[in-house]
Amino acid sequence: MRLMDLKDKDINIQENVPLSKFTFTKTGGPAEYLAFPKNIEELKELVKVTKDNNLPLTVIGNASNLIIRDGGIDGLVVILTEMKTITADPESKTVTAMAGARIIDTSEVACQAGLSGLEFAAGIPGSVGGAVFMNAGAYGGETEYVIKSVDVLTRDDEFKTYTHDEMEFDYRHSIVQDTGDIVLSATFGLVEDDSLAIKDRMEYFNGLRRAKQPLEYPSCGSVFKRPTGHYVGPMIIKAGLQGKSIGGAQVSMKHAGFIVNVGNATATNYLDLIHLIQKTIKEKFDVELHTEVRIIGKEKD
Structure with missing residues (x-):
């Protein structure tokens, strides 16, 4: 076929x-x-x-x-965005979400069920599959802290379930990055709490996000992993790169750790700006910056 x-x-x-x-x-x-x-x-x-x-x-x-x-x-x-079913089970204190469900929506379902632990994800725009793949995190929370199990489809067309420990989570890393397995769904183990208290924490984190991040422009989120002992944004500012543009891609004036599309940017504009930042930070601070954003595909002929 x-x-x-x-x-x-x-x-x-x-x-x-x-x-x-x-x-x-x-x-x-x-x-x-x-x-x-x-x-x-x-x-x-x-x-x-x-x-x-x-x-x-x-x-x-x-x-x-x-x-x-x-x-x-x-x-x-x-x-996978059509595969987006989310179910909460207050009795077992779990929420199970398919890979294409937004992690934001998953945190909302948990809140409505009176289950706490996903508040950190209330403003993360990615999918559940992406959050598992990247071990997404924000404001002191990380996906690995609440994962109970992950169902995957292997590239050999077989179903498999990973336990939390088998996922081998690390900073912005999980085992599926190495295996190529396709995340089908994730089950989150949470704790009971008052829904209004959970909602308050979610709104607090979202308020911080709106205040600090350039949500008014297209972007890929935080571009670089945080190097040990350093903060990326302040280094970029000290290097004089905040506001630097290549084509339509610009180092955000609101948060220097973000690159925003201010007008008809291309992926090549983004990548050229990323490489310039990496080169400059290495020269000025002797610090290697590694991308958090996933970069795939082929160069244009």
């Missing part, structure tokens, strides 16, 4: 689609093929067909902490 034959099974597959329509930076080249599976069965069929036809497969979530190069991505790109 060929990939496009799956359209006969009512799987949403498109050809030559600009990925800038989906990334939070509003940049990125085209996907050769793009699919939006509605459930695990459709995803399993897509994985099997790409494997049988030796077609490259790239899986992304909400594309919030992602830069896709201007040449786009060969093969099939799968976006």
Whole structure:
């Protein structure tokens, strides 16, 4: 069976689609093929067909902490945002969310169920799958602190469940970055609390986010990992790079750790600015900056 034959099974597959329509930076080249599976069965069929036809497969979530190069991505790109069911079980003090669900929505469901632990994620724009993949965190909280188990589909088309310890979480890292497994869902182990108190904490964190982050512009979130013993934003400011632009990409005037799209930026603009920052910080402070944002795809010909 060929990939496009799956359209006969009512799987949403498109050809030559600009990925800038989906990334939070509003940049990125085209996907050769793009699919939006509605459930695990459709995803399993897509994985099997790409494997049988030796077609490259790239899986992304909400594309919030992602830069896709201007040449786009060969093969099939799968976006999981249609797989977004979230269920709360107050008795077991857990919330289970499919990979395509927004982590913001997951924190809201937990709040409504009187379950605390996901407040830190109330303003993170990524998906549950992305949060697990990257071990996303904010304001002292991290995904690893609340993960109970993660269900995945391996690239060999097999289902597997990881326990918390098997996920091998580290700073902005999890085992699925190494294995290539596709996150299907995550179960969060939480604690009981008053819903109003939980909501207050969520609103407090979101207030901090609005005050400090350039939410009025497209961006990929925090660009760099925090190097031990240093803060990225202050170093960028001291290096005289705040406000620096290449094309439509600019080091944010509100938060120097962010690069924003102030007008028709390309992924190449973003990457050139990232490389300039890395080079300058190394020269001035002898500090290596490593990207937190995930960078994928091919250069434009």
